[in-house]
Amino acid sequence: MNQSLGTCPNFGVHFTGLSPKSFVAEDDGHAFLCQCKHTGDAPYCDGTHEQFDKDQVGTEGPD
Template sequence: MSNPVIADNKPAKVTLEKGKKYVFCACGRSANQPFCDGSHSGTGITPKPFVAEEDGHAFLCQCKHTGDAPYCDGTHAQFDKDQVGTEGPG
């Protein structure tokens, strides 16, 4: 299993619809960040399906190291811009 790629060192602000199912990219390789596009194939990393609990904006993790996936918990602050696009620490 590989480590996730740091897609960005800031969260993505998205608009979610209550009751709608989304699939969060956990590998960092998706071209459709922060959502899965199937790029995880062969990585051993599994995307995280979730259902929005309310309508409105949410901040979803793009560093892929949050402890509250798919939501940002501020972990991205430990990554520099030069680490974006690389595999993060194990």
């Protein structure tokens, strides 16, 4: 693993420096979880990703 380059050569994993966030689902059923990191309703997707280009999706969003 080469964290100085931000990649894992064995798996192609990119290290973003973002930490996982835990949550407890309040209801049973289907939910769409945010993967773009820009949602205003974390951890759920609110469609905010539609305004970003593909290079911005997955990077930490503004506070």
